[in-house]
Amino acid sequence: MAATRYDVLGIGNAIVDVLARTDDDFLVAHKMPKGSMSLIDEAQARLIYQAMGPATKASGGSAANTIAGVASFGGRAAFVGKVKDDELGRAFTHDIRAIGVAFDTPPAQDGPTTASCYIFVTPDGERTMNTYLGAAQNLSPADVIDQDIADSSITYLEGYLWDPKDAKEAFRKAAKIAHGAGRTVALTLSDSFCVDRYRAEFIELVKGGTVDLLFANEHELRSLYETGDFDAALEALKRDAKLGVVTRSEKGAVVVGAGKTDAVPVFPVQRVVDATGAGDLFAAGFLHGYAKGLPHTDSARLGALAAAEVISHIGARPLKKLSDLAKENGLKV
Numbered sequence: 001m002a003a004t005r006y007d008v009l010g011i012g013n014a015i016v017d018v019l020a021r022t023d024d025d026f027l028v029a030h031k032m033p034k035g036s037m038s039l040i041d042e043a044q045a046r047l048i049y050q051a052m053g054p055a056t057k058a059s060g061g062s063a064a065n066t067i068a069g070v071a072s073f074g075g076r077a078a079f080v081g082k083v084k085d086d087e088l089g090r091a092f093t094h095d096i097r098a099i100g101v102a103f104d105t106p107p108a109q110d111g112p113t114t115a116s117c118y119i120f121v122t123p124d125g126e127r128t129m130n131t132y133l134g135a136a137q138n139l140s141p142a143d144v145i146d147q148d149i150a151d152s153s154i155t156y157l158e159g160y161l162w163d164p165k166d167a168k169e170a171f172r173k174a175a176k177i178a179h180g181a182g183r184t185v186a187l188t189l190s191d192s193f194c195v196d197r198y199r200a201e202f203i204e205l206v207k208g209g210t211v212d213l214l215f216a217n218e219h220e221l222r223s224l225y226e227t228g229d230f231d232a233a234l235e236a237l238k239r240d241a242k243l244g245v246v247t248r249s250e251k252g253a254v255v256v257g258a259g260k261t262d263a264v265p266v267f268p269v270q271r272v273v274d275a276t277g278a279g280d281l282f283a284a285g286f287l288h289g290y291a292k293g294l295p296h297t298d299s300a301r302l303g304a305l306a307a308a309e310v311i312s313h314i315g316a317r318p319l320k321k322l323s324d325l326a327k328e329n330g331l332k333v
Contacts (some may be wrong), residue, residue, distance in 0.1 A: 088113065088114035125274055281317075306318065
């Protein structure tokens, strides 16, 4: 197999997050299901922004956050996602390149503005998201460069790509190229509401072999298999997936594959400040370890470390260099 240029290449929605603290009463008043991700239009985005308290802006997007984490671990990382050539788009481009991620997707010159996500963080650290996809939904197969995918050890895709039609086709194209080059395709289910929309298609991606490595949290997994019984859902995943990684918040994570089930505990954190990005950063640690050929349990420990770092502060990307943090905790990177 040919050498790789990138350890992980992520494809996803290029989004700028707008974060604000709030309380449960605000969510109820604005009919926002706590802990959910809702798609909104530009008019709704304006109204929500006007209703927000003091806010912080930061580049985000599920797969982009994961790729930022891979780079922070010292991995060779690339990202494919669509922004517009506007203020938010230029900010996103600057931020992701500044952390060492290759990002060469041409920005749109016209059409909708760069995507934004309005995130409300309640005192318990839970986040509720309202996403205006904007330019991100115009990601197309033409933005997927064959050689970049073939040169990547892992191509990582987010479930949110299943909403826009062209992005879904870009997903399928990337998976086909990756497998043609003998590479690994990974998918994160992204959100239980996303799973509700595309359950049958996601199961087919896993069972049919389009996806080699599946990431899900406990809620997403139970939604995927339409059961309230976690153990039953895990058994179904073991049956369907080549390799699956399930995060369970304070209960840690479970890795299933090759007839084995391994549980990995969380890294302790003094206080959960903001749960935004916890799953994304867990995936970053696991993917980095996987690309380096580490045992699955060691990869999951890197994931747990990254998740603990990101939930200890506001924002969905690490503030500390994860490679240094791993070494401080005696973990291989």
